[in-house]
Amino acid sequence: MGYTREEPVERTSLFNHLETMPGDPIFGLMTQYAKDPAEFKASLTIGVYRDEEGKPWVLPTVKKVEKMIAEDAATNHEYLPMEGLPAFVKAAQDLLFGNPSAALSSRIGSLQTISGTGAVHLGARFLNDSLHPKRIWVSDPTWGNHHAIFDIAAPEVEQKLYPYYDAETCSLNFSGMMKTLEEEAQAGDLILLHACAHNPTGIDPTKEQWKQIADLCEKKKLFPFFDSAYQGFASGDVDEDAWAVRHFISRGTLELVVAQSFSKNFGLYGQRVGAFHIVAGDEQARDKALSHLIYLQRAEISNPPVYGARIVAWILQTPELKAEWEQDLLIMSGRIKTMRAALYAELQKLQTPGSWEHIVNQNGMFSYTGLSEKQVLALRKEHIYLLTSGRASISGLNRDNVALVAKAIDKVVRASGDAPAPAITA
Ligand code: LMR
Numbered sequence: 001m002g003y004t005r006e007e008p009v010e011r012t013s014l015f016n017h018l019e020t021m022p023g024d025p026i027f028g029l030m031t032q033y034a035k036d037p038a039e040f041k042a043s044l045t046i047g048v049y050r051d052e053e054g055k056p057w058v059l060p061t062v063k064k065v066e067k068m069i070a071e072d073a074a075t076n077h078e079y080l081p082m083e084g085l086p087a088f089v090k091a092a093q094d095l096l097f098g099n100p101s102a103a104l105s106s107r108i109g110s111l112q113t114i115s116g117t118g119a120v121h122l123g124a125r126f127l128n129d130s131l132h133p134k135r136i137w138v139s140d141p142t143w144g145n146h147h148a149i150f151d152i153a154a155p156e157v158e159q160k161l162y163p164y165y166d167a168e169t170c171s172l173n174f175s176g177m178m179k180t181l182e183e184e185a186q187a188g189d190l191i192l193l194h195a196c197a198h199n200p201t202g203i204d205p206t207k208e209q210w211k212q213i214a215d216l217c218e219k220k221k222l223f224p225f226f227d228s229a230y231q232g233f234a235s236g237d238v239d240e241d242a243w244a245v246r247h248f249i250s251r252g253t254l255e256l257v258v259a260q261s262f263s264k265n266f267g268l269y270g271q272r273v274g275a276f277h278i279v280a281g282d283e284q285a286r287d288k289a290l291s292h293l294i295y296l297q298r299a300e301i302s303n304p305p306v307y308g309a310r311i312v313a314w315i316l317q318t319p320e321l322k323a324e325w326e327q328d329l330l331i332m333s334g335r336i337k338t339m340r341a342a343l344y345a346e347l348q349k350l351q352t353p354g355s356w357e358h359i360v361n362q363n364g365m366f367s368y369t370g371l372s373e374k375q376v377l378a379l380r381k382e383h384i385y386l387l388t389s390g391r392a393s394i395s396g397l398n399r400d401n402v403a404l405v406a407k408a409i410d411k412v413v414r415a416s417g418d419a420p421a422p423a424i425t426a
Contacts, residue, residue: 025144025387033385041383042401044392047199047365048269049332052398057332059267061325065314075310080303082294084112084275088309091316092275096228096242096260097249104249106283109290111297112304115274116229116261120149122276122300123225123257126293127190128154131223136190137181139164141389143199146192146227160184162191165201170358170370170420172203178216187221195258196241197230197364200391204234204363210244214251224248224256233265234364236333238326255281262312264365265329271308332395339397340367346406354419367392370420375412382408390420 026046033043043054051057069075083089089110093100100108113119127133136154138146140161150159162185163176185191193213198204205213217224226245232238248254255278262273276293280286297303315321340360347356359367371379371390379386384405386392397405413419 029385029387036383036385038383040401040404042385042396042405044384044386044394044396044405047264047393048395049264049267049336049365050395050398052335054396054398054401057267059325059328061315061321061328062266062268062311064324065311065321068314069307069310077306080112080306080309082297082303083110083290084304085306085309085313087313087317088112088273089275091313092260092262093277095231095238095316096245096258096275096277098239098242098246104279107280107286108277109280109286109293110275110277111290111293112309113259113274113276114301114304115263115272116227116259117145117149117274118272118301118304119259119261119274119276120146120227121153122293122296123259124150124153124157125296125300126278126289127223127225127257128157129296130289130292131188131190133157133188133190133223135160135186136192136225137162137185137222138192139177139194139198141165141200142192142194143227157190160189164198165203165368167370170368171361172205172209174205174209178212181216181220181222185220185222189220189222190225191217191222192225192227193244195226195228195231195245196243197234197366199229199364200366200387200389201368202362202364202366203368205244207243207247210247214248214254217248218251218253224254226256226258228258229261230264230364231260232326232329233333236330238265238329249279255279255285262308266308266312266315266325267328267332268308268311271311272305273308273312336365336394339394339402342399342402343394343397343406346403347409350406350410352406352410352413352419354413365393365395367394369409371409371413372416372418372420375409375416375418375420378412378415379408382411384408 029045049057089112093108093110113122135158137160140163162180163173166173196204231241234241245258248256258277260275263269278289280289315325344356344359369390369392373388376386376388
C-alpha cells in the first residue's frame with residue numbers, strides 16, 4: 001500500500017536554476033523533418049547513408065554475418081574485456097594502419113569505444129589528464145559535437161579555430177590554415193584533423209598539403225588528434241582514405257592518437273562501434289598510456305558493447321567477407337558521387353546563378369553548399385531540410401528527388417538575389 005501524505009505538498013526543485021540547453025541541431029532537424037506532413041520532402045540532414053528509395057541500407061555483408069552470428073552456438077553475451085573484443089581491436093588496427101609491422105604494433109595501444117563520439121571523448125579526457133595541453137586547434141568549421149565533447153571532457157583546454165573553409169571559392173583555405181597555425185600555435189597544443197571526408201565541408205587537403213601539415217606538426221611540436229569517421233566511405237578505398245594517418249606515422253617522429261568510427265562504413269550507426277588508438281614513441285610509453293585508458297574506460301563504461309564489434313571483426317577477419325564489404329563500400333561511395341554529379345547537372349541545366357562545381361569536387365558524405373542561412377530556411381518552406389550552415393548530406397538525394405531539390409535551390413537562390421560560390425575568375 002502506498003503512503004499518502006495528508007497535508008498538501010508544496011513542490012519545489014533543486015534544478016530550477018538550470019538554463020534549458022539548446023537541442024542538438026542535427027538530431028533536432030531530423031525530428032522536424034520526420035514531423036513534416038508534406039507529400040514531397042527531402043532530408044539532407046544527418047550523416048547517414050540512404051539508398052535510392054531514401055531508405056536506411058543494411059549492408060548485405062552485415063546481414064549475412066548477422067545470420068551467422070545468430071546461428072553460431074559459441075555466441076554468448078558475456079562481458080568483453082575492458083579494452084574490447086580482441087578480434088575487433090586487432091581488425092580495427094589492421095584496417096586503419098594497414099597491417100602494421102611488429103615494430104609499429106608494439107607502439108600502438110587500442111581500445112574499443114562507443115563509436116567515434118566515445119573515442120573522441122576518451123581521447124580528449126586522456127590527453128587532458130596526461131599531457132595537460134593548453135589549447136586544441138580545430139578546423140573552422142568542424143563537426144559541432146567536437147566542441148561539445150572537448151567542453152565536457154577537457155574543459156580547461158582552450159578551443160582555438162584554424163581557418164579551413166574559404167567561403168569565396170567553397171574550397172580549402174590552406175594558406176589561411178597554415179599561416180594561423182604557424183603564427184599562433186604553441187608547442188604542446190593539440191590539433192584535431194579529419195582523416196578524410198571532412199565533416200561538415202567535404203573538403204580534404206591534398207596529399208602534398210597533408211605533408212606540409214605533418215611538417216608543421218613536427219616543427220611546432222603539435223600533437224595530432226585524428227578523427228577517422230569515414231574510412232573507405234569517402235573514396236571507396238580503405239587504404240586511400242587512411243593515407244593521411246599512415247603518412248603522419250611513416251615519418252617516425254610524431255606521436256598521435258586516432259578516433260575511429262565504424263558507423264558509416266559498416267552502416268552500424270546504432271550499434272556504436274568504434275576504437276581509440278594511440279601511437280606512442282615506444283612500447284613502454286604505449287603500455288603506460290594503455291593502462292590509463294583502461295582505467296578511464298572502467299570508470300566510464302566498464303566494457304564496450306559486443307554485438308556490432310562482433311559483426312565488424314567477423315567481416316574484416318574473413319577475406320571473402322571483407323572483399324564483399326569492400327563492394328558494399330563502393331556502392332555507397334559510388335551512389336553519393338553519382339548524386340553529386342546529378343545535383344550539379346540539374347543546377348547547370350537551370351542555369352542557377354553561381355558556380356556549383358564545388359558540389360562535385362567535395363568528398364564523402366557532405367557538401368558544404370555555400371547556401372546562406374536565409375536560403376536554407378527558405379528551402380525548409382519547400383520541405384527540403386539541410387543544416388543552417390549550408391551542409392547537405394548528399395545521400396538524402398536520389399533519382400526521384402534530385403531534380404526537385406535542384407529546382408527548389410534555384411528558386412531560393414534567385415529569390416534571394418545572392419549567388420553562393422560566385423564563379424571564380426582567374
Ligand atoms: C553527422 O554529422 O550528421 C553525423 O556524424 C551524425 C552525428 O552524430 O552528428
